[in-house]
Amino acid sequence: MDWLHWLFYVGVILGAVPVMVMAFIWLERRGLGRLQLRPGPNRAGPFGILQPVADAIKVLTKEDIVPVAGDHWVHFVAPLVVFAPAMLVFTVIPFQEDGGLVRGLVPDLNIGILYIVAVSSISTVGVFMAAWGSNNKYSLISAFRSMAQVVSYEIPLALAILGVVLAAGTMSLTGIVQAQAVPFIVMQPLGFIIFFIAATAELNRTPFDLMEAESEMVAGYHIEYSGMKFALFYLAEYAYTVGISAIAATLFLGGWKAPWGVGPQVGVLWLVVKILLVFMVILWIRGTFPRVRVDQLMGFAWKFLFPLSLINIFIIAAESLAWPGLPWWLLFPNTAIALVLVVVWSGLFRLGGGRVQV
Amino acid sequence: MSRFDRFGLGLAKGLALTGKTLFSRPNITVQYPEQRLDVSRRLRGPELIWVSLKCTGCATCAKSCPQGSIQLVTSPELVDNKYQVEEFLVDHGRCMFCGLCVEACPFDALYMGRGYERAAYRRGDLILPKEKLQMSADRKPSAYCRPEMEAELPLQTLLVYGQTRAKR
Numbered sequence: 001m002d003w004l005h006w007l008f009y010v011g012v013i014l015g016a017v018p019v020m021v022m023a024f025i026w027l028e029r030r031g032l033g034r035l036q037l038r039p040g041p042n043r044a045g046p047f048g049i050l051q052p053v054a055d056a057i058k059v060l061t062k063e064d065i066v067p068v069a070g071d072h073w074v075h076f077v078a079p080l081v082v083f084a085p086a087m088l089v090f091t092v093i094p095f096q097e098d099g100g101l102v103r104g105l106v107p108d109l110n111i112g113i114l115y116i117v118a119v120s121s122i123s124t125v126g127v128f129m130a131a132w133g134s135n136n137k138y139s140l141i142s143a144f145r146s147m148a149q150v151v152s153y154e155i156p157l158a159l160a161i162l163g164v165v166l167a168a169g170t171m172s173l174t175g176i177v178q179a180q181a182v183p184f185i186v187m188q189p190l191g192f193i194i195f196f197i198a199a200t201a202e203l204n205r206t207p208f209d210l211m212e213a214e215s216e217m218v219a220g221y222h223i224e225y226s227g228m229k230f231a232l233f234y235l236a237e238y239a240y241t242v243g244i245s246a247i248a249a250t251l252f253l254g255g256w257k258a259p260w261g262v263g264p265q266v267g268v269l270w271l272v273v274k275i276l277l278v279f280m281v282i283l284w285i286r287g288t289f290p291r292v293r294v295d296q297l298m299g300f301a302w303k304f305l306f307p308l309s310l311i312n313i314f315i316i317a318a319e320s321l322a323w324p325g326l327p328w329w330l331l332f333p334n335t336a337i338a339l340v341l342v343v344v345w346s347g348l349f350r351l352g353g354g355r356v357q358v
Numbered sequence: 359m360s361r362f363d364r365f366g367l368g369l370a371k372g373l374a375l376t377g378k379t380l381f382s383r384p385n386i387t388v389q390y391p392e393q394r395l396d397v398s399r400r401l402r403g404p405e406l407i408w409v410s411l412k413c414t415g416c417a418t419c420a421k422s423c424p425q426g427s428i429q430l431v432t433s434p435e436l437v438d439n440k441y442q443v444e445e446f447l448v449d450h451g452r453c454m455f456c457g458l459c460v461e462a463c464p465f466d467a468l469y470m471g472r473g474y475e476r477a478a479y480r481r482g483d484l485i486l487p488k489e490k491l492q493m494s495a496d497r498k499p500s501a502y503c504r505p506e507m508e509a510e511l512p513l514q515t516l517l518v519y520g521q522t523r524a525k526r
Binding site for chain 1: 369379
């Protein structure tokens with residue numbers, strides 16, 4: 001029966017993720033439209049709900065263009081290298097509690113979160129391959145930026161995750177969800193803020209979308225891609241967004257658990273609702289903030305997120321030592337610490353370069 | 359408050375603003391085929407309107423046209439002390455809507471129109487004969503360079519009249 005389990009969940013993930021991606025693309029375009037005082041796509045089907053389908057059909061029927069001077073094989077493989085890790089992230093997300101009907105592919109993997117951190121950085125290699133294979137200056141600059149950004153933001157991201165691991169005492173995602181009697185978003189607000197910002201940067205979404213800055217380098221690393229390969233990049237970008245939302249929901253929002261234990265005990269439902277919540281916040285941020293400069297990006301990662309994530313780890317570690325099991329009232333001091341640290345630290349660090357007077 | 363602007367208050371303000379627009383019902387975009395904006399009645403729109411009764415066939419418009427897109431043929435003899443306009447062709451595909459013909463017309467027989475949907479599938483369809491150049495319900499004249507017409511219009515500050523919002 002083992003192979004049946006694998007077959008079933010591979011099918012579920014391969015089917016559910018593109019469907020969710022399509023739904024999220026629609027949600028993003030409609031929601032972004034509302035945030036920016038415009039209706040968004042509203043022609044294809046009621047409320048434009050068929051727009052992603054129309055886009056998919058359009059993009060699949062486009063001509064596949066390969067640059068003559070590019071590296072053909074690297075150009076061909078790059079979308080797959082970007083796409084595969086985005087799907088691999090979902091393999092360890094637990095959908096439901098033990099004994100539930102749908103639990104996930106390998107929800108009990110004992111190094112679950114380490115696996116996610118390791119796998120999700122592979123897509124950067126794909127981005128660089130795409131840039132190199134395209135033989136395009138904009139692509140290459142974009143990939144350089146992406147590398148610098150991912151290397152910088154991977155550290156606060158991993159350190160914020162480490163706070164969760166310290167509190168839960170396990171790296172298995174099922175264990176982390178079970179450890180959240182009170183969701184970690186209220187127990188470790190500082191960790192969540194750091195994780196969220198770093199994850200947004202990892203996703204290359206708008207305040208940190210320097211690598212596909214339209215006004216500077218057209219479309220970034222996928223400028224030379226069209227047709228199915230471009231669709232794969234697009235799909236991977238959104239699948240990764242959904243994946244990061246799922247990780248945030250699992251690590252900080254209590255995963256499959258119903259809030260306060262009320263409501264239907266269908267884990268998948270709550271997980272999807274929480275993914276949707278996180279995605280909406282990412283969308284809200286995208287609709288609001290302008291793109292940061294490169295020096296702001298680096299300064300923010302190294303001077304704000306990195307020290308705060310170190311402080312966060314020390315606080316969580318000290319609390320775990322002093323009060324094993326982390327009682328719920330720790331959320332009050334932790335929230336206060338998070339507020340004070342964020343406000344004070346945002347005044348403390350200085351950005352070099354640029355024209356900003358500090 | 360400005361003291362806290364550097365402490366992330368600006369971010370919160372921006373989020374609050376976009377959050378507000380998310381839950382209000384914004385409708386700035388005009389859904390074009392279903393909704394249309396009112397255009398100014400002084401518009402120098404992309405069409406010409408010809409009033410046959412006022413026209414004497416003097417061909418001042420044709421002479422003033424920098425593109426040479428007006429062709430005017432009159433009868434050789436006077437009928438009722440007036441030349442009959444036999445042919446009045448305007449090539450709208452060549453016209454640049456400068457309005458010089460309207461300004462030049464000594465008898466106010468030519469007007470700029472207010473319409474803006476004059477696209478055609480064939481270039482030949484853009485050459486309008488005199489029957490199609492007449493004033494009609496969807497070919498309304500604008501007050502461009504017609505002071506006596508403009509005097510009757512209400513004053514306006516913007517290009518768009520009264521209703522700036524979209525009309526269903």
